[in-house]
Amino acid sequence: MSRILRFSEKVLLFVIVLSFIMMICPPASAAEDDDVFPTLEHATSAYLLNIENDIEIFKENVNERVYPTATVKMMVGLIALEQLGDRLDEKVTITSKMLRDVMGNNIGLKAGEIVSYGDLIAATLVGGANDAATCLAIAIDGNMTSFLSRMNARAVSLGALSTNYANASGMHDDTMYTTCADTAKIALEAYKNSRFMEYCTMEKFVMPATNISSERTIHNKNALLTRALVSKYYYKLARGMSSGFTKQGGYSLVTTASYEGATYLCVIMGAEYDEDNDLIYSYNEAVKLLRYAFAHYGYRNIIEEGKIVAEMPVSLSDEVDHVPCVASSTVSCYMPYDLDIDFAVEKTVRLESASVEAPVEKGQHLGMVTVIYEDQIVGNVDLVAGSDVQRSEFLYILERIRAFSSSRFFKGAVISAVILFIVYVIVNSVTRFKKGRRRG
Secondary structure, X not given: OHHHHHHHHHHHHHHHHHHHHHHHOOOHXXXXXXXXXXXXXXXXXXXXXXXXXXXXXXXXXXXXXXOOHHHHHHHHXXXXXXXXXXXXXXXXXXXXXXXXXOOOOOOOOOOOOEEEHHHHHHHHHOXXXXXXXXXXXXXXXXXXXXXHHHHHHHHHHOOOOOOEOOOOOOOOOXXXXXXXXHHHHHHHHHHOOHHHHHHHHOOEEEEOOOOXXXXXXXXXXXXXXXXXXXXXXXXXXXXXXXXXXXXXXXXXXXXXXXXXXXXXXXXXXXXXXXXXXXXXXXXXXHHXXXXXXXXXEEEEEEEOOOOEEEEEEEEOOOOOOEEEEEEOOOEEEEEEOOOOHHHHEEEEEEEOOOOEEOOEOOOOEEEEXXXXXXXXXXXXXXXEEOOOEOOOHHHHHHHHHHHHHOOHHHHHHHHHHHHHHHHHHHHHHHHHHHHHHHHO
């Protein structure tokens, strides 16, 4: 009986561990072979960019017009933060006019309710609340028309020239459109705003009670960030930014993800829904692209601190004839992991002189190395002596004698002595000759 219990306990433990692993891993369809270059199978368009180096990893149909769905709220939140500055604690009174055309996902704002700008922004970016986004837009500019003009002008200023907004919620409108590339440009600008990222990365936002409503708990609608609504899409590396759906536009997703210094922006537009398997493919496609990027790209050390890059001849030492020139710091470069560094990267070494005299102190500056990748300078690193080199006093004295004997002063002195000697000989000869004549 005890053996049976022990076996049951082991089975139970295995099930618990397996369940935990399934919870923290991406969906099965996203865990495809990371060595195979990904293809877009269940969405209209997709874009993947390494933010730090502005390198496009993947793009497909990025200039094709699509309906923006909830990505509209990124622009609403960005403009609100830019316009309001430090006024986020100011209060807004919700009016029936603000709520007149609100449909879809909302937090139940009511006419006469007093809320802060900050709470409306949080509800917009965390929960994707249509009523919060609409009320926020009208509160800032007085009417929706003016705010839409501001949104479209801001899109143009960011280079999103194939984008047109017709409302602040993202609910379908035939006149509203964007592209995957435009959405990425807007998302990149929002990514630079730290407060924007703080809001859209929250797993949940607890909205304080108001004069009408009790406290509201608003969960993030981006299923990559939280398990509160559904756990199978959770991806622990994801941060922000927007997710949404309309019947006409399909599922959209904008997210960033960071690992070991590399940050990616991923945009999926027009994704499908698999009803049989209950799968929203915007999440699956995004995770598939991100997994591939993390598996195949990253920062590699081209030159490591303390590693020998070159050698410089040393004189006046009877111990060594060269001193190692080592890198004073590390140079890393973002590139594919399978790239041959020796073939792809150029290193140009410039030493201060052809040789150096002992004594040499460890850390003494000796030159510089320049690292070039794809015709761009990745970094310049000082080269310093990797070890101390003692001077030989005997060689030093010999060198001083040699240096003195080859100096202009020494050469001048020798020439002067020779001239004086010649003059002496001549004078002496003349004198002796005159004496001889007198005797004769």
